[in-house]
Amino acid sequence: xxxxxxxxxxxxxxxxxxxxxxxxxxxxxxxxxxxxxxxxxxxxxxxxxxxxxxxxxxxxxxxxxxxxxxxxxxxxxxxxxxxxxxxxxxxxxxxxxxxxxxxxxxxxxxxxxxxxxxxxxxxxxxxxxxxxxxxxxxxxxxxxxxxxxxxxxxxxxxxxxxxxxxxxxxxxxxxxxxxxxxxxxxxxxxxxxxxxxxxxxxxxxxxxxxxxxxxxxxxxxxxxxxxxxxxxxxxxxxxxxxxxxxxxxxxxxxxxxxxxxxxxxxxxxxxxxxxxxxxxxxxxxxxxxxxxxxxxxxxxxxxxxxxxxxxxxxxxxxxxxxxxxxxxxxxxxxxxxxxxxxxxxxxxxxxxxxxxxxxxxxxxxxxxxxxxxxxxxxxxxxxxxxxxxxxxxxxxxxxxxxxxxxxxxxxxxxxxxxxxxxxxxxxxxxxxxxxxxxxxxxxxxxxxxxxxxxxxxx
Ligand code: ADP
Ligand code: ASP
Ligand code: MG
Numbered sequence: 001x002x003x004x005x006x007x008x009x010x011x012x013x014x015x016x017x018x019x020x021x022x023x024x025x026x027x028x029x030x031x032x033x034x035x036x037x038x039x040x041x042x043x044x045x046x047x048x049x050x051x052x053x054x055x056x057x058x059x060x061x062x063x064x065x066x067x068x069x070x071x072x073x074x075x076x077x078x079x080x081x082x083x084x085x086x087x088x089x090x091x092x093x094x095x096x097x098x099x100x101x102x103x104x105x106x107x108x109x110x111x112x113x114x115x116x117x118x119x120x121x122x123x124x125x126x127x128x129x130x131x132x133x134x135x136x137x138x139x140x141x142x143x144x145x146x147x148x149x150x151x152x153x154x155x156x157x158x159x160x161x162x163x164x165x166x167x168x169x170x171x172x173x174x175x176x177x178x179x180x181x182x183x184x185x186x187x188x189x190x191x192x193x194x195x196x197x198x199x200x201x202x203x204x205x206x207x208x209x210x211x212x213x214x215x216x217x218x219x220x221x222x223x224x225x226x227x228x229x230x231x232x233x234x235x236x237x238x239x240x241x242x243x244x245x246x247x248x249x250x251x252x253x254x255x256x257x258x259x260x261x262x263x264x265x266x267x268x269x270x271x272x273x274x275x276x277x278x279x280x281x282x283x284x285x286x287x288x289x290x291x292x293x294x295x296x297x298x299x300x301x302x303x304x305x306x307x308x309x310x311x312x313x314x315x316x317x318x319x320x321x322x323x324x325x326x327x328x329x330x331x332x333x334x335x336x337x338x339x340x341x342x343x344x345x346x347x348x349x350x351x352x353x354x355x356x357x358x359x360x361x362x363x364x365x366x367x368x369x370x371x372x373x374x375x376x377x378x379x380x381x382x383x384x385x386x387x388x389x390x391x392x393x394x395x396x397x398x399x400x401x402x403x404x405x406x407x408x409x410x411x412x413x414x415x416x417x418x419x420x421x422x423x424x425x426x427x428x429x430x431x432x433x434x435x436x437x438x439x440x441x442x443x444x445x446x447x448x449x450x451x452x453x454x455x456x457x458x
Contacts, residue, residue: 008206017078040119054107109153120183147187167212211268256392257307317380389438
């Protein structure tokens with residue numbers, strides 16, 4: 001097989017039977033699309049996270065189960081309730097109910113991952129049936145046989161070499177004869193327990209599989225918007241799709257909150273130099289965005305992104321003055337708890353840094369545990385500020401031209417800026433603002449720097 005294309009469809013794209021038929025058309029229109037990666041149907045993962053929490057009473061479990069059954073049954077109904085798949089989905093729903101009841105008694109992160117994985121299992125079973133019922137040769141594949149991860153339940157890290165070997169031996173041979181349908185988001189550890197890659201992780205799964213299968217020519221991310229926009233079109237209606245963008249810019253956008261791509265998606269694509277396409281499964285004719293190593297245009301200001309739910313930690317200690325190793329100690333504590341620090345600034349006796357409230361873990365819990373705080377407090381005074389948002393301006397060569405700061409900050413002169421990070425990369429300028437001022441900051445930056453005749457700089 002020479003050219004293989006991996007197509008990933010997100011939750012809204014597989015929300016119901018009609019949406020699945022749109023996806024089927026996209027898949028079958030391109031004979032190179034041999035591997036399909038799916039999210040759970042829209043709303044399903046949220047319901048499963050609640051069912052896995054262990055904190056619901058019986059009535060609340062039943063209420064969530066009813067909603068879940070309604071989503072799955074409506075697809076089955078439109079398929080004409082074929083016997084075998086109907087029995088399979090019913091069995092899976094029954095298992096979810098049992099596990100949710102078990103979570104009330106005994107709850108842990110491994111069980112949460114096991115429960116939330118059912119969303120992708122069910123959507124892929126149903127979509128395989130959709131393709132087969134339309135006369136195509138489709139095969140359901142349990143991605144856990146190849147998607148090896150560590151055991152960090154809720155946000156597991158993939159083990160690239162193991163995935164590459166598994167995909168070559170067990171997945172690639174199937175692509176000669178079938179359209180293979182498999183799950184995003186989920187994986188398994190060395191002893192076969194189900195893990196998840198973190199919320200929104202199906203994009204990452206598609207990129208990892210694209211990297212792992214020999215001859216992958218493109219990774220397509222089909223979602224509910226026709227491409228990567230200059231900002232979230234839900235926030236700013238004037239936002240427009242970007243026809244092409246570099247890997248570096250797309251990675252910065254995803255990292256700083258453009259939900260259209262999971263932040264890790266670009267890394268596997270970069271490693272193998274595989275172009276990534278983002279388009280709308282509902283309106284494929286509108287085209288989309290190509291993410292590539294190089295693009296013709298390299299504007300100073302490309303896009304603006306928003307990441308909500310940020311925590312600002314200010315760590316203060318007189319021992320910092322002229323001391324070596326203070327930051328090393330602090331960061332070793334964050335590393336021990338698997339927490340990624342985003343922005344950082346320092347002064348003579350204090351360090352301010354930001355972290356993401358959930359770190360995008362699948363279980364939705366705060367990453368700031370009491371033990372972590374106790375360890376930090378043994379070194380320094382700790383102040384915690386919540387209710388903050390990170391605003392990131394993404395572009396090219398921003399720190400290499402005069403006037404970037406003036407152009408950016410004069411656009412938002414009535415916004416209170418809590419922290420600024422600039423200069424580590426030529427691709428971004430980030431700052432922290434109170435949550436309630438974030439939409440205004442995004443709209444003003446977009447208006448001044450990305451619409452019509454944007455403010456130009458030299
Ligand atoms: P899926 O379920 O297909 O993975 P997501 O909801 O995760 O879809 O991502 C798509 C959403 O990302 C869009 O509906 C849009 O609101 C949001 N989004 C945020 N930033 C951007 C952006 N810069 N361009 C396009 N969409 C964005
Ligand atoms: N279903 C998972 C979630 O909702 C993964 C994904 O959609 O990418 O987070
Ligand atoms: Mg997504």
